[in-house]
Amino acid sequence: MASTSASASASRGLKVLPSGRPGRGRLYVNLPDGRAVAWYDRRANRISVLADERREEILTALRPYLTGTVAIGPPPVPTAEDLLRLSLPPDEDLAPNRPGEAQLGTLTYGTTGTRARHRLRQELTVRQRMGDVLDALAELEDWKVLHSLHSLHPIADHLLIGPPGVFCIRTVQGRRQRAVIGDLLLTVGRSDPTPDPREARRAAAYATRALSTPVTPVLAVVDATRLEVAPTLRDVRVITPSTTSTFLTNAPTTLKLPDVEALFTTARDRRTWH
Structure with a gap:
């Protein structure tokens, strides 16, 4: 019980922010300084974790948005299109x-x-x-x-x-x-x-x-x-x-x-x- 409470308390420093139009695209989990530690791809139903030591905090922050069986792991190897998209100025x-x-x-x-x-x-x-x-x-x-x-x-x-x-x-x-x-x-x-x-x-x-x-x-x-x-x-x-x-x-x-x-x-x- 104490462990769950601590995890929930620690996850309060993480912010879940959408990317793209509402209800579509990814949900990014960011630290207070804006750095991403994970993202949730709603179409693939997969969480890509960038900071494995924060896995429990990330899951707690994303739990209200998850549906069905969710895959969790490191980010997939980016394609050439991914790299172009990531380099695109907002x-x-x-x-x-x-x-x-x-x-x-x-x-x-x-x-x-x-x-x-x-x-x-x-x-x-x-x-x-x-x-x-x-x-x-x-x-x-x-x-x-x-x-x-x-x-x-x-x-x-x-x-x-x-x-x-x-x-x-x-x-x-x-x-x-x-x-x-x-x-x-x-x-x-x-x-x-x-x-x-x-x-x-x-x-x-x-x-x-x-x-x-x-x-x-x-x-x-x-x-x-x-x-x-x-x-x-x-x-x-x-x-x-x-x-x-x-x-x-x-x-x-x-x-x-x-x-x-x-x-x-x-x-x-x-x-x-x-």
């Missing part, structure tokens, strides 16, 4: 970006008028809707997703990387109206046509050059009451939140898992997109 890492990061920033810190703020909230809503769908897909080990991909200028609302390839996704507000997508233009309701298909192609071509791998342009239409796609539109894929999982999981495999990891490591580095 300000250059795009992985923590939330869906609609730019809209969130403007709404929080900007000084736009009422109409502009309403438009930004609508844009934010559709990006978050699509982001939730993609995050759910990325909970599967084989998929990786980045949101609000931008460097000197916006590139993609979402970038999805998985066994079927790389997808550069541009979101479209359906506004509870009919959406008609042609080879060059998109029309929602009675509003003026917009060049979304061309913008999607341009973004995917830019991503293809940056990543040195084929990237498929995708339009994600959110909240349209009816969706019509021209039969001649073959190079740009069109999805909705409800069709995303079926479309992507049924696509043929073109990338191996190490390729997915390597592309994600490259894509999350803001400097890739300069």
Whole structure:
């Protein structure tokens, strides 16, 4: 009993901090000075211990977060992608970006008028809707997703990387109206046509050059009451939140898992997109 009490008391000096978006990624166990002594990989259900003499303290600190049978041991030998990721400066890492990061920033810190703020909230809503769908897909080990991909200028609302390839996704507000997508233009309701298909192609071509791998342009239409796609539109894929999982999981495999990891490591580095 005394031993358990001492261990719990000693573990109070350790802090458990998440890495990446909430509920995903790793949990790091740090000393008060910020040095990591362990991390918990929730996907692999494994604790990597850097300071074996603190094993009991580490387990006590992580116990509220553990589920099922957890493996414990020294860190695995880092891959080349691990080393690149570890050397990535935090300000250059795009992985923590939330869906609609730019809209969130403007709404929080900007000084736009009422109409502009309403438009930004609508844009934010559709990006978050699509982001939730993609995050759910990325909970599967084989998929990786980045949101609000931008460097000197916006590139993609979402970038999805998985066994079927790389997808550069541009979101479209359906506004509870009919959406008609042609080879060059998109029309929602009675509003003026917009060049979304061309913008999607341009973004995917830019991503293809940056990543040195084929990237498929995708339009994600959110909240349209009816969706019509021209039969001649073959190079740009069109999805909705409800069709995303079926479309992507049924696509043929073109990338191996190490390729997915390597592309994600490259894509999350803001400097890739300069």
